[in-house]
Amino acid sequence: MKVGFIGLGVMGRPMALHLQRAGHELAVWARRPESFVDLPARVCATPAELGRCCEVVFTVITSSADVEGVALGRDGLIEGMAPGAVLVDCSTIAPEAARRIAARLAEKGIAMLDAPVSGGAQGAIDATLAIMAGGEAAVLERVRPLLDCLGQRIVHVGPNGAGQVAKACNQMIMVAAIQAAAEAMRLAGAAGVDGAKVRQALAGGSAASRVLDVMGERMVRRDFAAGIEARLHHKDFGLVLEAARQSGVPVPLTAAVAQQLNALMAQDWGADDTASLLRVLELGAV
Amino acid sequence: MKIGFIGLGIMGRPMALNLIKGGHQLTVWARRAESMQPLLEAGALAAAGPAEAARGNELVISMVADAPDVAEVMRGVAQGAAPGLVAVDMSTIAPAAARRIGEELAAAGVDFVDAPVSGGEVGAIAGTLAIMAGGSEAAFATAKPAFDCMGKNVVHVGASGAGQVTKAANQIVTGMGVLAVAEAFAFAAKNGVDRSKVREALLGGFAYSKILENHGQRMLDRNFKPGFKSWMHEKDLNIVMQTAHELGLCLPGSAATAQMFNAMVGSGLGEEDSIAVLKLLERLSGQ
Numbered sequence: 001m002k003v004g005f006i007g008l009g010v011m012g013r014p015m016a017l018h019l020q021r022a023g024h025e026l027a028v029w030a031r032r033p034e035s036f037v038d039l040p041a042r043v044c045a046t047p048a049e050l051g052r053c054c055e056v057v058f059t060v061i062t063s064s065a066d067v068e069g070v071a072l073g074r075d076g077l078i079e080g081m082a083p084g085a086v087l088v089d090c091s092t093i094a095p096e097a098a099r100r101i102a103a104r105l106a107e108k109g110i111a112m113l114d115a116p117v118s119g120g121a122q123g124a125i126d127a128t129l130a131i132m133a134g135g136e137a138a139v140l141e142r143v144r145p146l147l148d149c150l151g152q153r154i155v156h157v158g159p160n161g162a163g164q165v166a167k168a169c170n171q172m173i174m175v176a177a178i179q180a181a182a183e184a185m186r187l188a189g190a191a192g193v194d195g196a197k198v199r200q201a202l203a204g205g206s207a208a209s210r211v212l213d214v215m216g217e218r219m220v221r222r223d224f225a226a227g228i229e230a231r232l233h234h235k236d237f238g239l240v241l242e243a244a245r246q247s248g249v250p251v252p253l254t255a256a257v258a259q260q261l262n263a264l265m266a267q268d269w270g271a272d273d274t275a276s277l278l279r280v281l282e283l284g285a286v
Numbered sequence: 287m288k289i290g291f292i293g294l295g296i297m298g299r300p301m302a303l304n305l306i307k308g309g310h311q312l313t314v315w316a317r318r319a320e321s322m323q324p325l326l327e328a329g330a331l332a333a334a335g336p337a338e339a340a341r342g343n344e345l346v347i348s349m350v351a352d353a354p355d356v357a358e359v360m361r362g363v364a365q366g367a368a369p370g371l372v373a374v375d376m377s378t379i380a381p382a383a384a385r386r387i388g389e390e391l392a393a394a395g396v397d398f399v400d401a402p403v404s405g406g407e408v409g410a411i412a413g414t415l416a417i418m419a420g421g422s423e424a425a426f427a428t429a430k431p432a433f434d435c436m437g438k439n440v441v442h443v444g445a446s447g448a449g450q451v452t453k454a455a456n457q458i459v460t461g462m463g464v465l466a467v468a469e470a471f472a473f474a475a476k477n478g479v480d481r482s483k484v485r486e487a488l489l490g491g492f493a494y495s496k497i498l499e500n501h502g503q504r505m506l507d508r509n510f511k512p513g514f515k516s517w518m519h520e521k522d523l524n525i526v527m528q529t530a531h532e533l534g535l536c537l538p539g540s541a542a543t544a545q546m547f548n549a550m551v552g553s554g555l556g557e558e559d560s561i562a563v564l565k566l567l568e569r570l571s572g573q
Binding site for chain 2: 234237238241244245247248249250251252255256258259260262263264265266
């Protein structure tokens with residue numbers, strides 16, 4: 001199949017390569033041309049040009065505004081993609097933005113799935129991402145063979161926007177768990193107890209979790225080099241809180257964790273791993 | 287002074303009336319024609335839109351709901367503006383939005399002051415609002431006689447946006463203040479202690495505040511009529527939290543408070559006064 005890919009960062013690049021290796025014909029566009037280096041793909045000058053030569057286009061970019069620009073802006077996908085083509089947006093954006101973009105594309109007969117992913121850079125490299133899809137079930141079935149190249153767990157959550165709602169829920173639970181792990185590690189350290197041992201002990205019990213496993217280990221090793229950059233979680237928390245506000249749903253814990261992320265940003269740790277929440281707790285230490 | 291006034295709601299109407307009482311000549315405009323009527327009866331002229339409200343005036347004042355409304359109104363003002371016009375927005379909007387509107391107006395030769403108020407409908411009627419202004423010295427000086435008709439404590443805080451920053455700070459203090467008083471009352475009641483006595487005792491000490499005195503009394507009276515609607519306080523705290531998010535600023539207390547107001551809006555208390563946060567607390571604790 002002719003597949004387009006926009007957004008060749010930490011997540012997008014390995015995802016694009018999986019599609020290419022599975023035998024699909026890859027076309028790419030990126031704002032920064034250096035992203036194409038070593039990529040066996042046709043390079044397009046604009047998203048519109050990419051849209052013209054592809055049946056399915058993937059986007060993995062940062063913000064609602066970025067996706068909107070690439071999809072609907074000047075020389076955007078909407079100008080190139082044919083009726084019946086599918087945009088699969090794997091970015092994490094506001095559910096409302098996803099619905100808006102889908103509606104605009106639908107006017108031209110272009111289908112869209114919001115299909116944000118979870119699993120991080122390692123999940124993208126290993127093709128073990130969790131993919132949460134919003135859109136029409138029939139559209140998902142058409143692109144499922146492509147998604148199978150990227151992840152193991154592909155769930156159709158509901159109509160457009162539902163995938164992004166699921167991703168927002170994912171981020172709430174995950175980052176709150178990172179904060180919990182950081183607080184536990186901080187308490188252990190302050191009490192003179194070896195955090196590595198605590199983590200090891202907890203791994204067998206009810207508090208065991210993937211976050212404690214992966215992020216807890218980074219905290220123990222004090223390895224704050226980014227898996228996923230904390231600034232992205234900070235961005236996502238802005239989306240989550242806005243969604244909660246629009247629904248009139250109180251999210252007291254999420255709001256508290258968001259303040260820790262704000263403090264993290266103030267320390268200029270946004271490009272580091274979110275395990276840096278541990279360092280935020282240490283700011284008050286004597 | 288010849289003044290244009292845009293937005294004649296709960297706050298705007300009494301503020302405009304006080305300007306007329308102060309001897310100023312008013313041209314008014316509001317989206318809903320019927321809200322202009324009381325002002326026309328008091329001697330104001332009617333404008334057909336924001337541009338006309340600005341035309342031929344030294345000063346134009348807006349009091350509307352939210353940033354997009356202010357931006358729209360001020361685009362009209364810029365069209366009707368003569369050189370040297372000073373435009374004042376007294377709505378509560380995000381500091382960043384106020385700065386942006388100030389820049390757009392400056393490009394059109396209009397000097398802008400953001401001057402949000404505190405004191406509610408009561409303060410607007412009595413002409414005792416606290417007014418916190420951001421903008422140039424010269425523009426503030428032009429607007430000062432008008433401010434003096436509407437408010438008592440008028441402070442020029444700083445450059446463009448500084449008024450809105452101050453208002454956001456005000457909403458942090460009042461939002462947490464109302465919640466603090468409500469929590470203290472819920473605490474007293476659950477312990478079987480008479481909260482009116484608690485209020486009385488606290489009024490003499492370090493916990494004294496206007497909120498404890500006035501809002502506290504209304505909580506005791508269970509008078510939840512607005513006043514200041516909780517959905518508006520939620521909106522203002524959202525400005526605080528979004529600004530904190532953009533700046534990388536840790537505000538744990540405001541964040542928790544904002545969620546309480548969020549819950550109020552979600553649970554049907556949005557149209558009640560912000561002191562109805564007491565009801566929410568009682569619900570949460572099964573009181």
